[in-house]
Amino acid sequence: MSKPAEAAPAEAAPKKSKKLLFIIIGLVVVLAGGGAGAWFMLKPGADAHAETKEEPPKTPIFTPLDTFTVNLMGGEQYLQTDITLQFYDQAQVDLVKLHMPRIRSRLLTLLSSQTADTLQTEDDKKKLTQAILAAVNQPVVPKGKPQEAVDVLFTSFVIQ
Template sequence: MARPAAPAEHDEAAEVVPAGKSKKKLFIIIGALVVLLGGGGAAAWFFSQPDDSPREAEEKLQKAPVYLALETFTVNLQDSEQYMQVDITLQVPDQAQVDAIKLHMPRVRSRLLTLLSSRHADELVSAADKLKLAQEIQAQVVQPFDPKGKPQQVDDVLFTSFVIQ
């Protein structure tokens, strides 16, 4: 009977040795998982970062143009039976300027109608003439609406339609 006891002791020793090897494999697998998860997390963080710094992103947002389309102007030109029909769009730096101009739109339209109706047809023929008119329109719009108010900001005046008949 001593013989059967010996193989049982041998089986316990055999079971202990593979358990040690399986712990080694378990540590290797856990270590590999930690490395993979850490690498995946690092890659996700790296690729989720914006290309620009926050300051550059803000500058890009601030530089986005804001446009305000004015209603069509139709005016009789000086000393002729011709008239001009023009669509004007203003480029302004921000929505606050759009709101300020819209608030005083009757005053803006009055200024521009006076300016446009004071022109002669032969003063509006060339591209240079139209550029000069755009600058004069800009000068009229940026004038303060209130005597003690500050001027509006208008970056550009764009003609979207320009007809003289």
């Protein structure tokens, strides 16, 4: 009668090992699924490669303006300067050339409102270039788009 008692534990062992096998397989499937999901979510896609692709640098277009000669505030001194504007779009250059009288008027008004004392240091000249850039980039027509000048360069700058 001892034989039937021994057979019962032998049958119980395969049930535990099957249960353990299913748990292990389930864990492997969950871990594999989580790993695959993380890999797909963290993998840089084609959009990321397209964004990091650098565009070739744009070719600058330099547009020199006619010489400006203005009386500075105070009346005893004058400023003579040559200014060159930098653009990246030929259409912008054409627009500025078309409306050059209006732009020159803005710049003459701006330059003549300066004093010799406010144009002595490099920082003073940098402030003036920013003011000129703002004046050039104002829309030339009411409710129009602003111009897209990117830099102002002084090619001569004389105060007498």
